[in-house]
Amino acid sequence: MGQFLLVTIQVDLYDQLAENLEADLVNMVKKANARGVLIDVSAVSIIDSFMGRILGNIASMSKIMDAETVVVGMQPAVAITLVELGLPLKGVYTALNVEKGMELLKTRILLDAADDDDYESDDDDYRTE
Amino acid sequence: MRLTTTIMRATTTIIVLNKDSMIIAREQDVVPFRNRVKEYAVKIGMSLLNQTKLITGASELVRNMLKYGKGGKVLIEVLSNGRESGIRLIFQDQGPGIADIDQAMQDGFTTGRSMGLGLPGTRRLMNEFNIISEVGKGTTVTVIKWKNG
Numbered sequence: 001m002g003q004f005l006l007v008t009i010q011v012d013l014y015d016q017l018a019e020n021l022e023a024d025l026v027n028m029v030k031k032a033n034a035r036g037v038l039i040d041v042s043a044v045s046i047i048d049s050f051m052g053r054i055l056g057n058i059a060s061m062s063k064i065m066d067a068e069t070v071v072v073g074m075q076p077a078v079a080i081t082l083v084e085l086g087l088p089l090k091g092v093y094t095a096l097n098v099e100k101g102m103e104l105l106k107t108r109i110l111l112d113a114a115d116d117d118d119y120e121s122d123d124d125d126y127r128t129e
Numbered sequence: 130m131r132l133t134t135t136i137m138r139a140t141t142t143i144i145v146l147n148k149d150s151m152i153i154a155r156e157q158d159v160v161p162f163r164n165r166v167k168e169y170a171v172k173i174g175m176s177l178l179n180q181t182k183l184i185t186g187a188s189e190l191v192r193n194m195l196k197y198g199k200g201g202k203v204l205i206e207v208l209s210n211g212r213e214s215g216i217r218l219i220f221q222d223q224g225p226g227i228a229d230i231d232q233a234m235q236d237g238f239t240t241g242r243s244m245g246l247g248l249p250g251t252r253r254l255m256n257e258f259n260i261i262s263e264v265g266k267g268t269t270v271t272v273i274k275w276k277n278g
Binding site: 012014015016045046047048049050075076077078080081084085086087 | 156157159160163177178180181182184185186188189192236247249250251253254
């Protein structure tokens, strides 16, 4: 099923650090042949539009690399603030904690695999008819 | 009825309890500035949600200041209006100024690469928001977040 990358952000990131994280993560997706990326933001107290954009970028870049991204553990105050700011993190999957995020990734990837299987079995049916 | 109005007016006088300032020149100043604002917010016992709103808004404004105003100065004030305390932040830059403030206050308007959420989003997060700008001279943004506001 491939591997998942787990990134725990422990501090409020400087801009340069956040941009490095973006580039490093996308490289790691390739290197580790990862199918999923979990970003744990439970220790992050502030997500402003810059940080929100970085999270969105990571999700879109990983998607192009055929990996799903789930942001986990967001603090309630951060979620409220993000929505009021006008940044609802569209296109980024979220989960309450790492375990739930892991489950979400597994189901997403299994679903993709099931879709592929369907196509194959359809082909078989066609041939037998 | 008349008496209550008088009292209301009397208690809305704002007193400045403490003043601090910080120069913002580089992107590396953003996180220390946020930490300084947080210190004051914690000191007056602001709720976690209001702290988060205040610091996120402050972060947006300080980034605007760096991006469009080439940095500037922020005054951090602890206020009291008699009923509760709050934090006032005054962001001053000597940048190019904003030609059309109404346009800049619209969601999604940007002259840069960003998403244009900075100013309108920050206004939603604060209790009071004021912006004065003169083309060629600079921009001053003043915001207040009350402890329970």
